[in-house]
Amino acid sequence: MADDAENLWTADPRRLLRPGPEFNLASVDRAGTPGWSGDKDDAKELMLRRGELLSELQERLFAHGRTGGDRSVLLVIQGLDTAGKGGIVRHVLGMVDPQGVALRSFGVPTEEEREHHYLWRIRNALPRPGQIGVFDRSHYEDVLVVRVQGLVEREVWEPRFEEINRFEEEVVESGTTIVKVALMVSAEEQGMRLMERLDRPDKHWKYNPSDVDTRQRWYDYQAAYADVLARTSTDVAPWYVVPADKKWYSRLVVTELLTQALIDLDLTWPQADFDVETERARLAATMQPQVLAAAEQAGEQARAKHVDGEESYREALAEAGSLDDLPGDDGDD
Numbered sequence: 001m002a003d004d005a006e007n008l009w010t011a012d013p014r015r016l017l018r019p020g021p022e023f024n025l026a027s028v029d030r031a032g033t034p035g036w037s038g039d040k041d042d043a044k045e046l047m048l049r050r051g052e053l054l055s056e057l058q059e060r061l062f063a064h065g066r067t068g069g070d071r072s073v074l075l076v077i078q079g080l081d082t083a084g085k086g087g088i089v090r091h092v093l094g095m096v097d098p099q100g101v102a103l104r105s106f107g108v109p110t111e112e113e114r115e116h117h118y119l120w121r122i123r124n125a126l127p128r129p130g131q132i133g134v135f136d137r138s139h140y141e142d143v144l145v146v147r148v149q150g151l152v153e154r155e156v157w158e159p160r161f162e163e164i165n166r167f168e169e170e171v172v173e174s175g176t177t178i179v180k181v182a183l184m185v186s187a188e189e190q191g192m193r194l195m196e197r198l199d200r201p202d203k204h205w206k207y208n209p210s211d212v213d214t215r216q217r218w219y220d221y222q223a224a225y226a227d228v229l230a231r232t233s234t235d236v237a238p239w240y241v242v243p244a245d246k247k248w249y250s251r252l253v254v255t256e257l258l259t260q261a262l263i264d265l266d267l268t269w270p271q272a273d274f275d276v277e278t279e280r281a282r283l284a285a286t287m288q289p290q291v292l293a294a295a296e297q298a299g300e301q302a303r304a305k306h307v308d309g310e311e312s313y314r315e316a317l318a319e320a321g322s323l324d325d326l327p328g329d330d331g332d333d
C-alpha cells in the first residue's frame, strides 16, 4: 500500500467526471476507476485519511453556521436502484458528525406533496446554514421516473430542465455549494446486485418487485439520464458522472468531491465574541486552587496539541489542494 495515497490520483476527478459538450453516457465505463491509479486497499486508506479532514472541515462549517454564517453544502445523489446511494450516505457521510448532516430521501410524492409544485418539497428540505444537506434522490426524479413512466406529458417535464437550472442558481446564490453526483452502475452489475438481494434473506427488505419493472426500462432511463446530464450540468451546479460498479471507487470520489467543496469554502474558526482573558479570570475565581492548577496544565497541553493539529490540518489541505495541479482529462471519459 502506498504511503502517500493522494499521489495515486493521476487526474483531478472533479474535472475528469464532469460531462463536457462531447459527453456520451453510453461510452462511460461503469467498472472503470478514472483518475485513480491505486487499488481498493489504497482507496480505503485514503478515504480514512480524508475522513479526518472532512470531519474537521464539516465542524468548521457547522461552527460557521452557528455564528451567523450563511454557507452550506448540498450533496445531490442520483442513480438507479443498487447504484449505491445508501452506501454513499453510510460510508462517506458516516465519517462526519451526524449533527451537521441533514439527510432527506425523496420517494413517491405524498398526497400533500402532490398538491404542490414539484420543487416545494425540495425547497423545504434545503440545508440550513452550517449544514451538509444530502438528497438521496431529488428533484431530478421529476425529469427521470416521471418522464420514463409517463406520469406527466412531455410539455410538462420538458420545461423543468430550465426551471431546475434557475432554481439551483438561486440556491447557489443564497450560499449553498451544490455537488451533484450521478452514480452509474452497469446493467450487468445491477442484475448481480438485485439477484444478491433475492439470494440473501437479510437483503429481502431491500428488494422491491418494481425494481425489475424499472430495470426493464433500462434504455429509457439511460436516455433520460443522458438528457439530465446534458441539460442540467451548469457552471454553478455541475454534475459528476461517477462509475459505480466498484463501490470503493464511487465512495472515494464522493469523499473527494465533498472534501474539495468544503476546502473551497475556506472557512476559519469563528472568533470569540467575548474577551477570553476576562472569562478565564472569572471562571478561575470559581475553582478550587488544585483543580485550577490541573486545568492550567491540561490547557497548556491542549494549546500545544491544537498548534500541532492546525499544522497537520494545513498540511492535509496543502496535499488536498495539490489535486489542482493535476491534469483535468486523461482523454478517457
Ligand code: ADP
Residues within 6 Å of the ligand: 081, 106, 107, 108, 109, 137, 141, 142, 145, 146, 208
Ligand atoms: P430507494 O429505491 O431509493 O431505496 P424507495 O424505495 O423509497 O427508495 O423508492 C423511491 C421511489 O420513489 C423510486 O422508485 C423513485 O423513482 C420514486 N420517486 C421519487 N421521486 C418521485 C417522483 N417525484 N415521482 C414519482 N416517483 C418518484
